[in-house]
Amino acid sequence: MTATKQLTQVEFHGDTLWATEIDGVIYVVIKPICDRLGIDWRNQLQRIKRDAVLSEGVVIITTPTLGGMQEMNALRLDLVNGWLFGIDEGRVKDEETRNRILMYRRECYRVLFEHFFGATAATRHPHDGGTLPAPHDAFLRGEPWAVSWMNSAVQVSSRIERMSGRAAAADYLRACGVPFLDRAPSVPRRSIDPSLDGNACLRRLLDAACRGSDLTVRGGLLDLFDGALAEHHDEIHQVLAASGVKTYRLEEEIGVAIANRHPFLSNIFRETPWAFDHARALMRLPGARRIGPLSFLRHSSRATFLSVGVIEDAPSEVPFLATA
Numbered sequence: 001m002t003a004t005k006q007l008t009q010v011e012f013h014g015d016t017l018w019a020t021e022i023d024g025v026i027y028v029v030i031k032p033i034c035d036r037l038g039i040d041w042r043n044q045l046q047r048i049k050r051d052a053v054l055s056e057g058v059v060i061i062t063t064p065t066l067g068g069m070q071e072m073n074a075l076r077l078d079l080v081n082g083w084l085f086g087i088d089e090g091r092v093k094d095e096e097t098r099n100r101i102l103m104y105r106r107e108c109y110r111v112l113f114e115h116f117f118g119a120t121a122a123t124r125h126p127h128d129g130g131t132l133p134a135p136h137d138a139f140l141r142g143e144p145w146a147v148s149w150m151n152s153a154v155q156v157s158s159r160i161e162r163m164s165g166r167a168a169a170a171d172y173l174r175a176c177g178v179p180f181l182d183r184a185p186s187v188p189r190r191s192i193d194p195s196l197d198g199n200a201c202l203r204r205l206l207d208a209a210c211r212g213s214d215l216t217v218r219g220g221l222l223d224l225f226d227g228a229l230a231e232h233h234d235e236i237h238q239v240l241a242a243s244g245v246k247t248y249r250l251e252e253e254i255g256v257a258i259a260n261r262h263p264f265l266s267n268i269f270r271e272t273p274w275a276f277d278h279a280r281a282l283m284r285l286p287g288a289r290r291i292g293p294l295s296f297l298r299h300s301s302r303a304t305f306l307s308v309g310v311i312e313d314a315p316s317e318v319p320f321l322a323t324a
Contacts, residue, residue: 007063007072010115013103019112020061020074026116027059027074030083037104038097039087043227045073047086050225050312053156054079054086077116081109082156085172088219105171194273198288201274201281202306202314205258208268210243217245221256221311241297250291250305257303258282259296279304286310 007029010017015036018029030048034041048054057076062069075083089101157169194200206218220236224247240246244262248255259265260279269278282288282304292302 007061008115010112012108012111017108017112018072019077019116020063021116022059022061026077026112027057027061028077028080028112029061029072029074031072033104033108037087037101038092038094040227040230041073043230044083044087047226048075048083050308051086052313054083077109077112078153079156080112081105081172084108085156085168088223195277196281196284197273198281198284199314201269201272201278202285202310204272204274205245205265205268205278206311206314208243210239211264212242213239215239217243218311218314221245221247225254225308225312238297244296244299244301246294246296248291248294248303248305250289253307255305255307256311257291257294257305259294259299259301259303260290260292261301262296262299282306 007018007020010019016032018032019026020029021027030045031041034044045058048058054075057079059074059076061072061074063072084101084105087101089098092098092101153173157173206216206221208217209215210217210220215236217240220240223236224233237246242264244259244265246257248257258279265278266275269275274281279290279302283290285306287307287310289305290302291305293300294303
């Protein structure tokens with residue numbers, strides 16, 4: 001989608017945000033935010049386009065400038081927080097930049113929402129006697145814009161929890177003003193042989209810390225896929241390979257190769273249902289294929305290939321929203 005629009009300037013703690021309205025929907029220009037956060041906007045745009053939810057809200061805006069017409073990539077306002085919460089501030093060494101990322105997460109959405117819709121629409125403060133944010137009230141009334149807003153919040157929170165855990169997803173929902181319950185009600189689930197549960201097996205692996213590092217397998221892979229921290233990619237590849245995991249191109253598809261036999265993986269899966277054959281469980285995941293043998297630094301093994309999409313969509317419980 002491409003639109004020719006004048007941009008609106010919004011001041012934010014000394015920074016300048018640029019946004020525009022298209023058919024009643026607010027879109028925020030990505031590059032100025034990336035520049036202020038010290039991250040490569042091209043890599044971030046690719047990450048957004050790879051995400052099944054965030055990619056739905058990307059548009060190209062053509063706007064007049066002193067140098068002529070210029071194209072800019074923008075993201076739908078209700079998805080901006082989802083994108084910001086996907087940036088791992090723990091990987092940023094500069095404290096000032098890290099604090100700026102946190103500030104953007106906490107306040108960017110609210111400031112932009114208030115600018116276009118007014119402060120009273122953005123949120124009700126406790127001293128005003130309200131307990132729920134106005135968008136949530138509108139959602140309960142079935143207003144179309146609020147239904148879209150809530151659906152986006154639910155989908156994005158799910159993606160954040162898969163990548164960064166429940167606490168990060170909860171922070172995102174709070175920043176959006178979405179009330180939620182910390183625990184989902186128990187729901188009877190169809191029993192499954194734990195040793196064949198590929199989703200649980202993969203999550204165990206992705207959430208594990210790499211050998212000799214605080215970096216999780218999930219974090220390392222996402223850094224490589226997103227193009228973030230490019231100067232550390234060689235180090236990340238080494239750490240992952242020492243952990244029995246590597247990025248791999250199979251035909252025209254980029255994905256991940258996980259060693260079927262590796263001492264570090266044996267340690268990760270010790271005393272779990274996958275202690276003796278994690279590859280059997282992983283092969284039950286969509287599109288999984290056996291490949292190899294491959295070299296993982298000092299070890300060689302056949303491996304299981306999984307696509308980028310399977311890694312990014314690794315399962316977790318979604319925070320249960322309090323919609324009543």
